Amino acid sequence: MPMTGTVKGLFGHSVFASGLHSALLRNSAVVAVFHHIRDGAAGDSLSIDVDMFERYCRFFRQHFRVVSLPHLVSKLERHERLQRELVITFDDGYLDNFENAAPILERYSLPATFFVVTEWMGSTVVPWWDRESVTCPKWMTWDQVRSLHRRGFDIGGHTQTHADLGLVSGETAAREIAGGRASLSERIGAPVSSFAYPYGGRHNVTEDNRQLIRDAGFRCCCSGFGGHNVSGSNPFHINRVAISSWYASPHQFGFEVAMGLSQLSA
DSSP states (O other), X not given: OOOOHHHHHHHHHHHHHTTHHHHHTTTEEEEEEEOEEOSSOTTOTTEEOHHHHHHHHHHHHHHSEEOOHXXXXXXXXXXXXXXXXXXXXXXXXBHHIIIIIHHHHHHTTOOOEXXXXXXXXXXXXXXXXXXXXXXXXXXXXXXXXXXXXXXXXXXXXXXXXXXXXXXXXXXHHHIIIIIHHHHHHHHHTSOOOOBBOSXXXXXXXXXXXXXXXXXXXXXXXXXXXXXOEETTOOGGGBOOEEOOTTSSSHHHHHHHHXXXXXOOOO
16 A cells, blocks of 8 residues: 555654665755745645745755755766755746745755746746636746845746747757846846756657757756756756645655655656
């Protein structure tokens, strides 16, 4: 019989309280990805509520070495040994990331990367996955994106229009990737080195487009189908674990990551 989230959470308490996670995650790094951080998020596969996000932040700070994505990329580029690092990232550029997540991150002195869809910032675009939501999504303004950058957070590229890089190619892909980076760099007044491809599945980026990501000047490419990263991993094949209300607790998340259960078949 499959274990429930509650049971996995109990096992997670034991794994982390005993220090077993240090051995299970030896020489590895975890990259977590969030989308919405908002109240009333129960059952939403892209959201967790604000109190739960704060629990994650406490859990991360207690059991991992929380570092920025550029710091992790530098270690991978230099083939340095990993030491249970954890990176916090956010996708798309939702307003609640600025209003709810950033203050909590600052309270706990935690770095993070915010991957933004450039043409959605300050717009009224409603992506297909939000169309049945009770409340329409709100996006950050460019002033808010710049504020995050000034406050020390990493701002990363996520294409211009949330394009599926497993489907588009050629000039369209180049415009989404390199054009998006140029626009983002101009808007924040700084180089942009981090990239996460939309949708995040194994089939959502082609190798030709991964090369375009390199050619555009990015230093990394992040997925979203789970798994952790080991020393010597290719920075253009960084695994990320998506966090949502599906996890009953941070300890369930920790248990699944430590036991290698977070990898999806997407």
